[in-house]
Amino acid sequence: MNKEKALIAYVTRMGDNAIIMAQRLSEWVGHGPELEEEMAMGNFALDYVGQSRMYFSYAGELEGKGRSEDDICFLRDGWDYGNVLLLEQPNGDYGETIARLVLFETFYSLQLGALVTSPAKKLAEIAARAIKESTYHLRHAGHWLIRLGDGTDESHRRVQDAIDRLWTYTGELFEADQVDQIMQSDWEAPDLTDLRGHWHRQIDELLAKATLQKPDDGWMDSGGKNGHHSEHLGYILAEMQSLQRTYPGANW
Amino acid sequence: MTTFHEALEESTWEILEQIPDPEIPVLSIVDLGIVRSVEVDGSKVTVGVAPTYSGCPATEVIEDSVVKSLQSGGIDHVSIRRVLSPPWTSDWISDRGRERLRKYGITPPEKGAARRDSLLGDPMATERIVACPRCGTENTKKVSEFGSTACKSSYKCADCLEPFEYFKCI
Numbered sequence: 126m127n128k129e130k131a132l133i134a135y136v137t138r139m140g141d142n143a144i145i146m147a148q149r150l151s152e153w154v155g156h157g158p159e160l161e162e163e164m165a166m167g168n169f170a171l172d173y174v175g176q177s178r179m180y181f182s183y184a185g186e187l188e189g190k191g192r193s194e195d196d197i198c199f200l201r202d203g204w205d206y207g208n209v210l211l212l213e214q215p216n217g218d219y220g221e222t223i224a225r226l227v228l229f230e231t232f233y234s235l236q237l238g239a240l241v242t243s244p245a246k247k248l249a250e251i252a253a254r255a256i257k258e259s260t261y262h263l264r265h266a267g268h269w270l271i272r273l274g275d276g277t278d279e280s281h282r283r284v285q286d287a288i289d290r291l292w293t294y295t296g297e298l299f300e301a302d303q304v305d306q307i308m309q310s311d312w313e314a315p316d317l318t319d320l321r322g323h324w325h326r327q328i329d330e331l332l333a334k335a336t337l338q339k340p341d342d343g344w345m346d347s348g349g350k351n352g353h354h355s356e357h358l359g360y361i362l363a364e365m366q367s368l369q370r371t372y373p374g375a376n377w
Numbered sequence: 378m379t380t381f382h383e384a385l386e387e388s389t390w391e392i393l394e395q396i397p398d399p400e401i402p403v404l405s406i407v408d409l410g411i412v413r414s415v416e417v418d419g420s421k422v423t424v425g426v427a428p429t430y431s432g433c434p435a436t437e438v439i440e441d442s443v444v445k446s447l448q449s450g451g452i453d454h455v456s457i458r459r460v461l462s463p464p465w466t467s468d469w470i471s472d473r474g475r476e477r478l479r480k481y482g483i484t485p486p487e488k489g490a491a492r493r494d495s496l497l498g499d500p501m502a503t504e505r506i507v508a509c510p511r512c513g514t515e516n517t518k519k520v521s522e523f524g525s526t527a528c529k530s531s532y533k534c535a536d537c538l539e540p541f542e543y544f545k546c547i
Contacts, residue, residue, distance in 0.1 A: 164523030171527060175431025179461075250461035254431055257464065261547060265522070 131307035138207035140180030145208040147173035172258040199369035204352040211294035221287035226266035234259040239315035274335025296345025403481040410469025421454040486546035509534035
């Protein structure tokens with residue numbers, strides 16, 4: 126794989142992470158535990174939709190085959206999606222949604238922080254834009270994690286269960302494959318081993334504040350980055366892509 | 378003597394200053410700080426526009442109204458360049474824009490968005506003092522961090538009892 130191909134794959138995966146997170150968060154619209162949080166999840170989803178559009182347009186430009194952001198988003202099947210498994214898991218209760226946001230945003234904001242100096246100029250620009258949003262999401266989700274963890278027995282139990290359940294999907298975040306290795310050597314993308322250390326320190330601090338226990342690293346599920354997904358992704362894509370699949374090229 | 382080039386650039390800015398932000402019409406897109414550049418090449422004008430939030434639904438509406446307004450002002454060859462860097466923050470809102478926001482009943486964001494608040498600090502430490510845009514008191518209360526648009530929070534004033542909005546510092 127040459128460095129240009131690796132960059133396309135990497136940018137597309139970032140777009141896939143963003144759009145799948147957006148789909149999951151937007152499911153809260155109309156179902157939020159309270160109006161303020163419903164607005165929050167809708168706003169965050171919108172930020173992610175915007176980010177995915179930038180990643181997909183950039184990937185299309187790099188590829189140079191005339192594919193638009195919509196083509197990349199709506200006309201690929203699950204095995205071509207490279208989002209991490211963590212993001213396609215169902216929302217669960219609000220505590221589980223918050224737990225996922227914390228686990229992912231801690232990773233994502235570190236990843237973006239390293240990418241702002243990448244020689245892939247456009248990627249660096251998108252990262253500089255997205256990190257502001259990511260920081261804001263993390264702050265909000267972090268406050269909720271503390272509130273729920275250090276809240277009632279019921280909220281503590283539920284959010285601890287959520288962290289325990291989602292933990293098996295966190296290993297994949299730091300698994301470096303060929304794309305990540307080329308990105309690191311040629312485009313100054315972060316070293317995932319270093320990033321893992323930073324991630325653990327931040328998560329440790331936050332979990333301690335929330336009076337939650339960090340699960341032991343047991344068996345870790347993975348494969349999403351290479352298109353091996355859980356059954357949940359297919360349902361997300363079926364709903365998201367139904368319009369373009371039914372009326373190809375529809376535009377308004 | 379003003380050259381054609383300068384006159385075209387000047388009239389482009391004049392038109393741009395009249396274009397309202399679709400979500401906060403009291404602000405022009407120039408006051409909001411999203412017009413980054415006007416480049417004139419012969420009779421062609423390229424306007425550099427920076428999106429506020431990645432997912433701001435107004436971005437395309439704004440780009441569309443820039444093209445239409447300039448065309449109805451007699452500038453036919455207009456193109457838009459989307460500028461990502463440096464990213465927009467609320468610090469780009471002009472002083473005139475801040476004053477307009479306050480008069481309209483929206484407390485403008487404080488300056489210093491570039492500073493990253495401590496992520497993992499005491500949740501209460503990030504509570505901001507937001508003055509009421511009507512009576513000026515700091516005796517106010519946040520009703521909801523998330524308001525009518527992605528860029529605003531809802532507050533109420535404990536002295537004059539009016540509800541108001543705060544433009545987030547981001």
